Amino acid sequence: xxxxxxxxxxxxxxxxxxxxxxxxxxxxxxxxxxxxxxxxxxxxxxxxxxxxxxxxxxxxxxxxxxxxxxxxxxxxxxxxxxxxxxx
Amino acid sequence: xxxxxxxxxxxxxxxxxxxxxxxxxxxxxxxxxxxxxxxxxxxxxxxxxxxxxxxxxxxxxxxxxxxxxxxxxxxxxxxxxxxxxxxxxxxxxxxxxxxxxxxxxxxxxxxxxxxxxxxxxxxxxxxxxxxxxxxxxxxxxxxxxxxxxxxxxxxxxxxxxxxxxxxxxxxxxxxxxxxxxxxxxxxxxxxxxxxxxxxxxxxxxxxxxxxxxxxxxxxxxxxxxxxxxxxxxxxxxxxxxxxxxxxxxxxxxxxxxxxxxxxxxxxxxxxxxxxxxxxxxxxxxxxxxxxxxxxxxxxxxxxxxxxxxxxxxxxxxxxxxxxxxxxxxxxxxx
Numbered sequence: 001x002x003x004x005x006x007x008x009x010x011x012x013x014x015x016x017x018x019x020x021x022x023x024x025x026x027x028x029x030x031x032x033x034x035x036x037x038x039x040x041x042x043x044x045x046x047x048x049x050x051x052x053x054x055x056x057x058x059x060x061x062x063x064x065x066x067x068x069x070x071x072x073x074x075x076x077x078x079x080x081x082x083x084x085x086x087x
Numbered sequence: 088x089x090x091x092x093x094x095x096x097x098x099x100x101x102x103x104x105x106x107x108x109x110x111x112x113x114x115x116x117x118x119x120x121x122x123x124x125x126x127x128x129x130x131x132x133x134x135x136x137x138x139x140x141x142x143x144x145x146x147x148x149x150x151x152x153x154x155x156x157x158x159x160x161x162x163x164x165x166x167x168x169x170x171x172x173x174x175x176x177x178x179x180x181x182x183x184x185x186x187x188x189x190x191x192x193x194x195x196x197x198x199x200x201x202x203x204x205x206x207x208x209x210x211x212x213x214x215x216x217x218x219x220x221x222x223x224x225x226x227x228x229x230x231x232x233x234x235x236x237x238x239x240x241x242x243x244x245x246x247x248x249x250x251x252x253x254x255x256x257x258x259x260x261x262x263x264x265x266x267x268x269x270x271x272x273x274x275x276x277x278x279x280x281x282x283x284x285x286x287x288x289x290x291x292x293x294x295x296x297x298x299x300x301x302x303x304x305x306x307x308x309x310x311x312x313x314x315x316x317x318x319x320x321x322x323x324x325x326x327x328x329x330x331x332x333x334x335x336x337x338x339x340x341x342x343x344x345x346x347x348x349x350x351x352x353x354x355x356x357x358x359x360x361x362x363x364x365x366x367x368x369x370x371x372x373x374x375x376x377x378x379x380x381x382x383x384x385x386x387x388x389x390x391x392x393x394x395x396x397x398x399x400x401x402x403x404x405x406x407x408x409x410x411x412x413x414x415x416x417x418x419x420x421x
Contacts, residue, residue: 008166012159012188013152020166032189032206062171064189064204 001085003059009080016072017065019080024060027051033065046070050077059084089160092119092131104128108143116140118164122153132157134165137296139175149184158188162204172207174296176200193297194320201297201316211289212328218284222250225333225364226326228292229254230378232262234272234401237337237376240369245335246280248364253329258287259294261302263382263417268404275400292321306344314348315355322359334361338368341377371395385417 006022017033029051031043043065050073051061061077068076092101101121102112116133119141123129130153132142139161144153165173174193175185182192182200190202225245231238246252254277256270264272270287277283290296298317300310325331334356339346353363369376376396384392385405393402404410 006166008163012155012162014155014187018159018162018189020171030206032191034187034189062205066187066189 001054001056001081003056003081003084005084005086007080007083009083010076012064012066014066015068017063017068017076019076020060020062021080021084022060023084024058027056027058028060030060030062031065032063033067035065035067043073046073047077050074050081054078054081056081089120089122089156092121097121097128100128101131104131104145105141105143108146110141110143113141117168118161120157120160120164122156129153130157132161134161134173137165137170137173137290138299139165139173142175142177154184155188158204170205172203172205172290174201174203174290177202193291194316194323196312196316196319199312199316201320203296207289208291208324211291212324215286215329218253218286219329220251220284221330223333224251224253224329224331225249225335226253226255226329226331227335228257228288229273230257230262230293231264231269231273232378233264233269233381233397233405234276235376235378235381235397236371236395237369237378238273239276239398240376241335241337241366242277242280242283244366245333245364246282248335249333250282252280252283252335253331254283254285255288255292256285257293258289259302261295264413268413272401272404276398291325293317301344301348304342304344306347310344311347311351314351318348318352318355322356322361326359326361332361333364335364335366337366340368340375341379382417385414386420388418 003021003023008018008020010016010018012018029044029047031040033040033043047061092098101119105112116135118134121128121131129145129148130143133140142157162173175190176199177185179195179200182202185202186192190204193201193203193208225248227242227245229238242254256273258266260266274285288294293301295302297320298313300313334352336349336352339349356363372395381393381396
C-alpha cells in the first residue's frame, strides 16, 4: 500500500505507543521508547513485519513507545497505515 | 475524556484552575484542552505553535494518567498542525514525568527545565554530520536583520582565529527580514571567507523554543532563566557535536537583552571548556554599526547613510524590487 496522508494513532499511556506516519521517498523507521535499551530490536522487528505485510516500501514512520506489547504495536501501526492510505 | 476548552465558562474555570496552581494564564494559544470530572476541571494544557504550555494536573491526581491523556491530545493536534517536535518548559521536579512520556531533556536549570518530544535535536545534528570539520573550531550565532559591515567584521575577525568558523543564522521568523533573505545576504556577504561553514540554528539556538523572550526584548528574571537554558543547551549538546571551543560575540553597547546574553555567556560557557571571545564592534564614520541603525536609515529612506554600514551585496538587495514590500512594512512601523 502507499502512504498518502500524514496521520497518527495511539496514545502516550503506559503500555501503549504513539505512531506517526507520513509520506516520504524512502522507508524510514524511527523508534523512541522508555525501554529502548532492552527492546528496540524487538520493536523494530515487529514494525518491519507489519510494514512488510502491508507492502509498505516508502514512508516516514515514527513511534514513541511506553512498553507496549506486540499486539498493541501491531494494532496501532495497522490503524495508522489504514488511515494513511485512505484517499 | 480530553475536550477542547472554548466556551466562556470553560475558559473561566481553566483560568482559575491554572492560576490556583501557581502558573499564569497566557491569552495566546492554538489549542487549549482540559479534562473534567463532573463539573470540576482536573487537568488543563495548551499548545502555542511548537510549545506546550499551561500544563496543570490537579495535585491530588498527579499519580494517574491525566498528564499522558492531555499531552497525547496536544501532541496529536500539534502533529496535525505540522509540528513534528514539541517543546515544554517545566519545573525540574517534573522532568521525570515528561521523560516517561518519551520527552527528552534538552537543558536543565535550578528553576526550569526544557524538554522536547519528537527527537528534533538528534535529527538536526545528524543532518549536520556532513558539515563537521576537524581542527580548532569557533562559532558565531547571528540574526543579521539585515547583514551589515558589523556582522562582516565579526565574522572576518573570528575566522582569522580558528580553523573553521560555524556561522549559525537564527532561523526563527520573528524579524523584519525573513529567514530566507537574511540567510542569503549572509551567504553572499561572507562568500570569500573560505573557512566559514554556514548553517542555521534550527529550533535550538536563540529560538522561540529555547529563548522566547529574546524576541520580546524583555530583560527580566524569566528571560534570564531562558538565556541560561539556551546557553546550557549550546554548551551541552551543540558545541560538543561540532567540537566548538570558542564562541565569538560582538560588544553590545545598545541592546540590554543582547548585553546580558553576552554576559551570561561569559559566565557559563567557560565551565564547559568553551572560550568566549568578544570582538569590539566596528564603527563607521558616523558611529557604531548595527542592524537596528540600518533599519532606522531604511525607515527614513536614507540610502546615502547606508553605504558605510552595509556591504555591497546587502545594499544591492535593499535597492532591489524584491526588498520593496519589506521596506514598506518597515516604514509603516510594522
